[in-house]
Amino acid sequence: MHDRDIRTSSPSKPRVLLVEDEATLREHLARVLSDEYIVDTAGNGTEALRSVLNTTPELVVTDIVMPDLDGIELLRALRSSRRTQTVPVLLISGRAPDEQRIEGFDEGADGYLAKPYTERELRSRIRSMLQGARLRDETARSEAREQAEQLALAERAALLESITDAFYALDNGFRFTYLNQRALDHFREPRESLLGRALWDVVPAENRTVFQQEYERALRLQCSVAFEAGSPLSGRWVEVRAYPTPQGLAAYFRDVTDRKRAEEQLEESDRRKSEFLAVLAHELRNPLAALRYGLHIVERASPTEPTINSTLGMMDRQMTHLVRLVDDLLDVSRITRGKLELRRQKILLAEVLERAVEASRAFIDARHHQLIIDLQAQNLLVDGDPDRLTQVFLNLLSNSAKYTKEGGRITVTLERDRVDALISVQDNGIGIPPAALEHVFDMFSQVRAEEVGTTDGLGIGLSLVRTLVQMHSGSVRASSEGPERGSRFSVRLPLAKGRADPRRTPRGPTARNPGQRVLVVDDNSDEVASLALLLEMEDCEVRTAADGEEAIEQARAFQPQIVFMDLLMPRLDGAEAARRIRSLSEGERIRIVALTGSGQEEVRQRSRDAGMDSHLIKPVSLDVLKSVLGRWT
Numbered sequence: 001m002h003d004r005d006i007r008t009s010s011p012s013k014p015r016v017l018l019v020e021d022e023a024t025l026r027e028h029l030a031r032v033l034s035d036e037y038i039v040d041t042a043g044n045g046t047e048a049l050r051s052v053l054n055t056t057p058e059l060v061v062t063d064i065v066m067p068d069l070d071g072i073e074l075l076r077a078l079r080s081s082r083r084t085q086t087v088p089v090l091l092i093s094g095r096a097p098d099e100q101r102i103e104g105f106d107e108g109a110d111g112y113l114a115k116p117y118t119e120r121e122l123r124s125r126i127r128s129m130l131q132g133a134r135l136r137d138e139t140a141r142s143e144a145r146e147q148a149e150q151l152a153l154a155e156r157a158a159l160l161e162s163i164t165d166a167f168y169a170l171d172n173g174f175r176f177t178y179l180n181q182r183a184l185d186h187f188r189e190p191r192e193s194l195l196g197r198a199l200w201d202v203v204p205a206e207n208r209t210v211f212q213q214e215y216e217r218a219l220r221l222q223c224s225v226a227f228e229a230g231s232p233l234s235g236r237w238v239e240v241r242a243y244p245t246p247q248g249l250a251a252y253f254r255d256v257t258d259r260k261r262a263e264e265q266l267e268e269s270d271r272r273k274s275e276f277l278a279v280l281a282h283e284l285r286n287p288l289a290a291l292r293y294g295l296h297i298v299e300r301a302s303p304t305e306p307t308i309n310s311t312l313g314m315m316d317r318q319m320t321h322l323v324r325l326v327d328d329l330l331d332v333s334r335i336t337r338g339k340l341e342l343r344r345q346k347i348l349l350a351e352v353l354e355r356a357v358e359a360s361r362a363f364i365d366a367r368h369h370q371l372i373i374d375l376q377a378q379n380l381l382v383d384g385d386p387d388r389l390t391q392v393f394l395n396l397l398s399n400s401a402k403y404t405k406e407g408g409r410i411t412v413t414l415e416r417d418r419v420d421a422l423i424s425v426q427d428n429g430i431g432i433p434p435a436a437l438e439h440v441f442d443m444f445s446q447v448r449a450e451e452v453g454t455t456d457g458l459g460i461g462l463s464l465v466r467t468l469v470q471m472h473s474g475s476v477r478a479s480s481e482g483p484e485r486g487s488r489f490s491v492r493l494p495l496a497k498g499r500a501d502p503r504r505t506p507r508g509p510t511a512r513n514p515g516q517r518v519l520v521v522d523d524n525s526d527e528v529a530s531l532a533l534l535l536e537m538e539d540c541e542v543r544t545a546a547d548g549e550e551a552i553e554q555a556r557a558f559q560p561q562i563v564f565m566d567l568l569m570p571r572l573d574g575a576e577a578a579r580r581i582r583s584l585s586e587g588e589r590i591r592i593v594a595l596t597g598s599g600q601e602e603v604r605q606r607s608r609d610a611g612m613d614s615h616l617i618k619p620v621s622l623d624v625l626k627s628v629l630g631r632w633t
Contacts, residue, residue, distance in 0.1 A: 013038045014130055015055065019048040019062035019074065020092075032119055037126070045069025049077055052084055059130055061122075064093035064104065072104050079108045088133045090125060092117070164254065171248040174199045174215065186253075187233065204232045211240070215249060218242050228256065284326050285597035286524045289619035292319055293530035296622045300537050317362050323619060324398070327391075328460050330599070335467055341601050342385040342471055348500045349380045349389075349414060349421055349493070356393035357412070364401045369408050376415040383496040384472045392468050395461040396425040396489050403487070404429030420474075421495055426488040432480035440478045441466040469493070516540045516629060519560035521551040521577070522595070523569045527618075531564065534622070538629060548572025548580075555581045560590060562632055565612065567596040567603070575610035582611045591632045595620065 015038040020026040023043065030039040040057060042048035046069045048062065060078065064071035071091055078084040091104045094115030101112055111129050113122065160167050166182035176194045184191055187202060194202065203211060214225045224243045231238045236257040243250050299312050331340060357373065364371055382389070393412075400410045404427045413424045432440060441462050462478075469476045474493040480486065518540045522528045525546070532542045543558045545551040547569045555563065563581065567574040578592045594607040594615040607615045613632075616624065 014059065015040065015057045016126065017042065017048060017051055017057040017060045017062075019043075019045065019060065019066070019071065021063060021066045029122070033123070033126075036123070045071065045074035045077070048074055052078070056084060057087065058133065059126060060087055060089045061092060061126065062089065064091050064101070072107060075104060075107045075109055086133075086136075088129045090129055163252075165252040166254065167250070167252050169245070169248065169250050170199060170215075172219065174249070177247065186231070202233075214240070215242055215251070218244055218249060228260070280329065283597070285618040286522075286527055288319070288323060288326065290524065290526040290530045292323075292619035292621070293527070293534045295319060296534050297530065297537065300534075313362075314366075317366055319619075320362070324394075328464055331391075331464055332460055335464075340467075340471075342388060344383050344385055346381050346383055346496050346498055346500050347386045347389070348378075349382055349423065350375050350378050351500075352386055352389045353393055353412060353414060353423070355386075355390045356397055359390070359394050360397040360401065363398060364410065367401055367404070367406050367408075369401055369404060369406075369410050372409065372411040374411065374413040376413065377421070380414065380416060380421045381496045381498065381500055382421060382472070382493045384493070388468050389472065389493075392465050392491065393423065393425070395465050396491075399461060399489075400425055400427035400429060400487070403427070416495070417492070419495055421493045423491045423493070424488055426486065428486040431483045431485040432478060432487050433483055434480075437478055437480065441476070465489075465491075516562065517558060517560045518542050518629075519545065519551065519554050519558060519563045521545040521548070521554075521563060521569070521574065522566040523547055524566075534625070535629075538626065540629070548574060548577030551577045552580050552584075555584060555587070555590065559586055562628065563590055563592045564595045564616075565592055567594060567598070567607070575606050575612075578607075578610040578612050593628060 013036065016033065017040045018026060018029055018033070019042045020029065021043050026041050026043065030041050033039050040051050040055065042051050044066045045062070048060070049069070051057075052060075060074075062071040062074055069077075071093070075089050075091070078087060078089060085108075088110040089108070090111045090113060091101070091109045092113045092115060093101070104112065110132075111125060113125055160178075160180045163180070164182075166186050167178075167180045168176055168183045169178040171177050175196055175198050179187070179191055179194055184194070187194060189202070199215075200212065210227060210229045214227050217223070218225045222244045224241065226239075226241045228237060228239050230236070234255075236255055237260040238253045239256045240251060240253040242252075295312060295315055298308070299316075353373070353375070357371070361371075397410065397412070404410065409428050411424075411426045413422075413426075415422050466476050469491055472493055474491060476489060476491045479488045479490070516539075518535050520528050520532050520535070520542060521544070522531075523546050528544045528546070532544050535542045543554050543560065545554045549572045551563070551565065551574075552572075554560070563578075565574040565578055569577075574594065574596070578594075581587050581590060581592065591614075592610075592612045594612045595618060596603065596607075596615075597618050599615070599617045604615045614628065616628075
């Protein structure tokens with residue numbers, strides 16, 4: 001017969017299985033023990049096994065001598081099952097021979113109690129065996145945890161030894177708790193001498209600043225950090241990544257010296273390339289200036305000859321194109337070196353487009369294109385650099401004129417699109433292949449145009465357009481329906497509120513003063529001679545000087561009203577010459593104009609610091625010269 005405990009007990013009580021073939025004793029023991037235990041009962045070993053299959057007890061108390069399946073056989077069955085092999089078993093008997101009791105212990109019994117016994121003795125034995133079982137379980141679990149932890153540590157150590165990075169772990173006091181072999185190789189000390197030492201005792205104090213700052217920040221903010229720094233121990237560059245852990249900090253680092261050197265070599269190469277472009281563009285301006293002045297001289301000398309006029313017009317257009325290429329080269333150099341700056345003001349986009357159309361008109365007319373201007377919104381303001389935005393639309397107009405067969409059509413539109421201004425330059429030219437659309441703004445990218453009979457140029461104009469538009473917080477995109485279907489370039493710029501700043505355009509060359517005394521200072525003899533002759537044709541009295549020292553002497557003797565001064569000259573440069581001329585008794589009355597090949601802001605500032613009144617970029621046009629002469633009559 002199989003009985004359950006006859007009283008309701010708390011589920012927190014230990015569960016005990018009582019196996020006894022005498023029903024009266026079994027029921028009595030179940031009743032008296034139920035105040036302390038959950039008691040399941042069974043009348044023999046077979047019933048006990050069925051009970052264990054339902055619920056595993058924490059302790060089995062079983063008589064040895066029983067019908068059907070006795071206590072020794074029950075014990076043997078319990079020990080043969082993984083589920084019950086650790087359940088403690090208390091054997092009870094008053095009639096079992098010694099050999100049977102010994103056999104019980106050999107089979108794994110945990111205790112023996114001889115009949116007759118008292119209730120107190122039974123309770124004490126049960127309590128003791130349960131406590132011992134709990135201690136054994138806790139010990140086993142603790143050993144299992146330790147084994148698991150040791151296994152995990154061993155696996156982690158094996159993993160950390162296998163990675164290519166050096167690794168070390170620090171506690172909250174920045175003391176080493178672990179280092180893999182690559183870290184040991186870096187610190188050049190054995191593991192025993194490093195474990196427990198603070199990192200700052202190993203790293204030289206004067207070189208630990210970036211490591212200390214970043215590691216302290218990682219612990220303070222509980223965030224990961226990544227940085228590159230020179231190792232104070234090896235003198236090589238390392239890339240460091242550190243992560244907070246419950247114990248402190250985990251740091252990985254690797255040697256990136258080769259990459260850093262490659263980057264530095266690349267940066268140096270880019271710097272030299274940019275410097276070369278800047279020097280090349282600067283040096284090209286001097287001969288270009290002489291050529292432009294020569295063109296103006298020939299134009300003035302032969303005003304009525306149609307063939308000469310036509311040729312001069314062609315030469316002037318090509319000269320303008322060449323100057324623009326030089327300007328683009330300089331701008332690429334400035335952008336590469338991060339030197340290109342915007343001089344922003346609130347401007348009307350209609351006026352910017354007007355300037356761009358005026359500057360590109362000669363080239364467009366020379367190719368007999370029809371130019372359509374559709375300004376749907378006249379009063380759109382943007383916050384931008386008027387010269388740079390003019391350059392954007394001049395490049396787009398020139399691009400359309402270049403890649404459109406003669407007699408084509410170019411349309412410029414200006415409209416408002418919510419909070420943006422939208423400017424489009426559309427043509428019916430050779431178009432853009434679909435595969436080239438995504439690369440059309442890349443540096444040195446070109447759509448070949450042999451069929452329209454144009455030169456390919458440098459392939460940097462559209463790249464400059466994109467950069468300048470992005471610097472104005474805008475965007476530009478190209479679209480085309482394919483070859484021979486034309487192209488469309490759309491520029492989107494954020495609108496500004498308020499009123500436009502006053503236009504800073506110089507007065508036109510309306511005022512003239514025959515006999516105006518002008519001093520031209522430049523070490524390029526051809527440029528000096530051509531500019532002097534051109535100024536003489538404007539009824540100026542001209543003197544020349546080849547360097548700053550000679551310029552000061554001429555200023556004393558000639559007392560010019562205007563000085564056109566180059567900056568880079570032998571013996572004495574233009575900036576210092578201007579300062580010394582200003583110090584002369586009549587120096588404050590002289591207007592000094594820097595005439596140089598560089599328009600960078602630092603060079604302009606140098607001109608201002610030297611007391612110069614204006615700064616012009618070679619080569620200047622005749623209209624600009626007339627404007628200067630007229631301004632300071």
